[in-house]
Every structure is written in structure tokens, then in C-alpha cells.
Amino acid sequence: MAKRIGIENSLAVAEAVKLARAEVIAAYPITPQTHIVEELSQIVANGELEAEFIPVESEHSAMSAAIGASAAGARVYTATASQGLALMHEILFIASSLRLPIVMTVANRSLSGPISIWNDHSDVMAERDMGWIQVFGENGQEVFDLTIMAFRIAEDKRVLLPVAVNMDGFILTHMIESIEIEEQEKIDKFLPPYKPVLRLDPAHPISMGPVGVPEIYAEAKKQQEVALLESKAVIKEVFKEWAEQFGRAYNLIETNGPEQAEVVFITMGSLGETVMSALDLINVQGDKARQVRIRLWRPFPEEELLAALEGAKKVIVIDRAVSFGTSYGPVAGEIRSMLYKLKEQPEVYNFICGLGGRDVTRQEFKQMYELAEQGQYKDKYLIWGVREND
Amino acid sequence: MNYPSWRTLELGAAITTPGNAAELKTGDWRTEFPVLDEEKCVKCGLCAIYCPEFCIHEDDTGYFRADLYYCKGCGICVHECPKDALTMQLEEK
Numbered sequence: 001m002a003k004r005i006g007i008e009n010s011l012a013v014a015e016a017v018k019l020a021r022a023e024v025i026a027a028y029p030i031t032p033q034t035h036i037v038e039e040l041s042q043i044v045a046n047g048e049l050e051a052e053f054i055p056v057e058s059e060h061s062a063m064s065a066a067i068g069a070s071a072a073g074a075r076v077y078t079a080t081a082s083q084g085l086a087l088m089h090e091i092l093f094i095a096s097s098l099r100l101p102i103v104m105t106v107a108n109r110s111l112s113g114p115i116s117i118w119n120d121h122s123d124v125m126a127e128r129d130m131g132w133i134q135v136f137g138e139n140g141q142e143v144f145d146l147t148i149m150a151f152r153i154a155e156d157k158r159v160l161l162p163v164a165v166n167m168d169g170f171i172l173t174h175m176i177e178s179i180e181i182e183e184q185e186k187i188d189k190f191l192p193p194y195k196p197v198l199r200l201d202p203a204h205p206i207s208m209g210p211v212g213v214p215e216i217y218a219e220a221k222k223q224q225e226v227a228l229l230e231s232k233a234v235i236k237e238v239f240k241e242w243a244e245q246f247g248r249a250y251n252l253i254e255t256n257g258p259e260q261a262e263v264v265f266i267t268m269g270s271l272g273e274t275v276m277s278a279l280d281l282i283n284v285q286g287d288k289a290r291q292v293r294i295r296l297w298r299p300f301p302e303e304e305l306l307a308a309l310e311g312a313k314k315v316i317v318i319d320r321a322v323s324f325g326t327s328y329g330p331v332a333g334e335i336r337s338m339l340y341k342l343k344e345q346p347e348v349y350n351f352i353c354g355l356g357g358r359d360v361t362r363q364e365f366k367q368m369y370e371l372a373e374q375g376q377y378k379d380k381y382l383i384w385g386v387r388e389n390d
Numbered sequence: 391m392n393y394p395s396w397r398t399l400e401l402g403a404a405i406t407t408p409g410n411a412a413e414l415k416t417g418d419w420r421t422e423f424p425v426l427d428e429e430k431c432v433k434c435g436l437c438a439i440y441c442p443e444f445c446i447h448e449d450d451t452g453y454f455r456a457d458l459y460y461c462k463g464c465g466i467c468v469h470e471c472p473k474d475a476l477t478m479q480l481e482e483k
Binding site for chain 1 (some may be wrong): 393394395396397399401402403404405406408
């Protein structure tokens with residue numbers, strides 16, 4: 001039987017990596033990801049997991065070592081946040097273009113400067129075009145489940161792409177939750193050992209990462225893009241199988257609240273649960289608002305979102321990062337461009353909030369709803385809660 | 391050389407046939423090619439030693455000749471020939 005225990009979410013992620021039987025872990029500690037790799041290094045040192053733990057000298061090296069190990073055919077895990085993810089930048093693109101199924105936790109934290117160790121999504125938004133599958137967890141159990149599923153999705157022969165599992169720094173990483181830790185036997189059945197299609201093997205030499213002359217480069221990019229887009233079907237399959245085996249069902253996006261409500265909140269990450277609670281306040285006066293939580297960010301679940309937004313008159317998109325020098329935050333920009341495909345487009349209200357770890361309460365979501373109701377900030381964005389006066 | 395489509399391109403553009411760089415026709419890159427004047431040539435082989443592409447080889451008659459499949463037309467052989475036996479000629483198609 002799976003056991004339900006009170007555990008810090010970071011430690012639960014480490015437990016998930018152990019259950020997934022990762023063979024190589026290459027990581028550099030950075031707040032708020034530290035507890036995950038700290039715990040994993042102990043698990044490996046204790047002999048509880050037969051893996052190579054590589055304590056590298058930087059995140060650039062972490063991702064480089066992960067790529068080397070994955071190319072050699074190992075199941076590889078790493079984790080990082082903020083500046084660490086930024087330092088990985090050039091290597092992240094190599095992992096996806098080499099089609100290596102590395103799994104990485106991103107404990108989302110603001111990018112400097114000013115220096116901030118707290119949570120928002122500016123780190124991953126700066127890397128959103130890296131060609132990885134990108135999912136967002138909303139609570140500890142979800143991140144535990146997604147971490148194990150991430151290996152299964154990444155290693156599927158129809159996918160072969162790295163997966164980033166995002167979890168909000170501190171808000172999720174340092175929270176103690178009641179989590180069901182699944183049995184090793186069941187996880188082994190769900191996640192068989194990784195069998196690479198191509199790997200570095202002296203007996204059968206191949207070259208990975210050669211120069212792509214102009215006659216090849218575009219074909220390589222198309223191949224990669226098609227693999228990422230088509231991974232959506234595999235992700236759905238894996239979510240379904242997980243639900244069958246472990247009883248927790250996941251979709252690419254989740255909806256909540258009265259279907260007939262014409263105002264729709266869209267969130268990604270842990271704020272979805274605050275909105276869930278805010279809906280109770282807003283809907284006291286009737287079926288006013290509902291919500292959509294995006295779990296899969298890349299590939300972008302356009303079809304599912306368009307279906308979920310049917311009947312919406314006003315869409316309130318919550319962003320956790322500024323996309324400097326353009327209109328809208330990264331999520332709202334995507335949503336707006338998607339809505340252009342509809343004949344009747346709902347109004348878009350974009351609130352960029354929770355920057356650098358600032359709390360966003362359910363009362364504030366109610367205020368956002370009220371602004372949208374009054375038509376304020378229609379088709380505009382607002383950096384939420386900024387002091388205008390001393 | 392036939393290039394694969396995005397469907398048949400190896401996963402992640404990997405090269406699964408070791409040594410296939412030998413098939414790459416670098417001769418396509420050149421605008422001029424070296425021509426040998428056998429009257430002046432003393433068969434010293436300095437051109438072959440200096441050739442950065444290693445595409446100059448001695449033939450049955452003892453003369454050193456560039457393999458034009460690979461010769462990129464850099465002209466180093468012409469520059470190094472102590473007898474001025476090599477000249478560059480414009481490639482015309």
C-alpha cells in the first residue's frame with residue numbers, strides 16, 4: 001500500500017526521483033531547490049539508490065554532465081532555480097535538440113536583479129523557447145506525481161525530449177504537505193528501465209551534436225518541433241495510465257467553478273489554489289467567475305484552452321513574470337494570440353502579480369475580478385500592487 | 391550528396407555512420423583550382439605537405455595532384471611551390 005505521510009514537498013520530490021530509479025544525478029545547490037538535491041545526495045550516499053551523484057561546480061556543468069550521462073544511456077535527473085537555470089541557458093537547448101530525456105525540477109524563483117530568492121516565474125519564462133516539455137505543479141502531491149510521470153513521458157520513443165517540472169519556490173518547495181508516497185514495486189511497473197534509441201557506445205560508434213550545415217539545420221528544427229507538438233498525445237496517455245494505476249487524475253488543464261460563469265481566471269502554478277479559494281468569495285453573489293489552471297505550458301494546450309474558454313466574456317490572466325518592452329506578460333500574450341482564432345473574442349485582463357515572492361491573497365483576486373467587471377484595464381496589463389506613492 | 395527529410399533525419403541529427411565526412415564534397419566550396427605545370431615541377435611534394443585538406447597525392451608518374459572532390463581552392467600549394475609550378479585557375483561551370 002502507498003503510505004500517506006507528512007513530508008516537505010522538496011523531500012517528496014527527492015523520494016519520487018529515488019522511486020524513478022534515476023541513475024545519474026548532476027546538480028548544484030541553489031535556493032530554493034537545495035533541499036531536493038541535498039536529500040538526493042544523502043539517499044545516494046546511504047546506498048538507498050544506486051546512482052552516480054555528480055556534485056558539479058556550476059549549473060552550466062550540471063546540465064552538461066546530465067547531457068553526457070543521458071547520451072550514454074542513463075536515466076538522468078537534475079534540479080535548479082533562477083540564476084542556476086539562467087546559467088544553464090545554452091546547454092538547455094542542446095538537451096532538447098539532442099533529444100535527451102532528462103528530467104529537471106525548476107523550483108521557480110525570481111531572476112536578479114535586484115537579488116531575490118523568492119518565488120515568481122521569471123526564471124522559466126526566460127527559457128520558455130528551450131524546446132523542453134514544461135509542466136507546472138500546483139501542490140506537493142502533484143509535483144511528486146509529475147516527477148515520476150515526467151520520466152515516462154520523456155523516455156517514450158515517440159517523444160524523447162527533456163521535461164522540466166516547475167514548482168513554485170518556497171510556496172511549494174518548503175511546504176509540508178500530506179503526500180501519498182507510492183510503492184517501489186508499482187512505480188517499477190509504471191516506469192520500466194530506460195532503453196535509449198541512440199546512445200554513445202564504443203561498440204557502435206555514433207556522433208551526437210555534429211555541425212548542422214544549412215542543408216540540415218531547418219530539418220533538425222522541424223523534427224524537434226514536431227516531436228514536441230506530438231508529445232501532447234503521449235502526455236495525455238501517461239496521465240490516463242497514472243489515474244488508472246494510482247487513482248489521481250490529471251489533465252493538461254484543469255477547470256473549476258460554475259460552468260456558466262462569464263469571467264474566467266487563468267493561472268499557472270500554486271496561485272491556482274488561491275484563486276480556487278477566491279472563487280468562494282466572488283461567487284457568493286451567484287455564478288460570477290470560474291477558473292482554468294494550466295498544467296502543461298509547453299507544448300501549449302491550445303485546443304483544450306479554447307474549449308475551456310467557450311462562453312467566456314472576460315478572461316483574467318495571471319502572470320508571474322514581466323515580458324519587458326511588450327504588451328502583456330508571457331501567459332497573457334500566448335492566450336491573446338490564441339483567442340484571435342475565435343470569432344467572438346473575450347476581453348483580456350492581464351494582472352502580473354506575485355513578483356519576487358510578494359503574496360497575493362484571495363481578497364486581491366476578488367479585487368481583480370471587480371476591476372474586470374468594471375472594464376478597467378480591459379485589453380491591458382497591470383503590474384499588480386505596485387506603490388504609486390510613498 | 392542527398393540530404394534526408396526531417397522525417398528520415400536521424401534522431402537529434404546524430405551521425406550513425408562513422409567516417410561519413412569523407413562523403414562531403416568540399417570541392418563545391420572553391421572558386422579557383424590549382425593547375426600543375428609538369429615542365430616546372432620537380433616532384434618535391436611540398437604542395438602535398440602544406441595542403442591543409444590532405445587532398446594532394448602522388449600519382450603513378452610521381453607528380454603530385456590535388457583531388458578536386460575535396461580541394462577547397464585555398465591556394466596554399468601555389469603559394470608554397472618553390473618552382474612556381476602551380477597556378478590558380480578560375481572555376482567555371
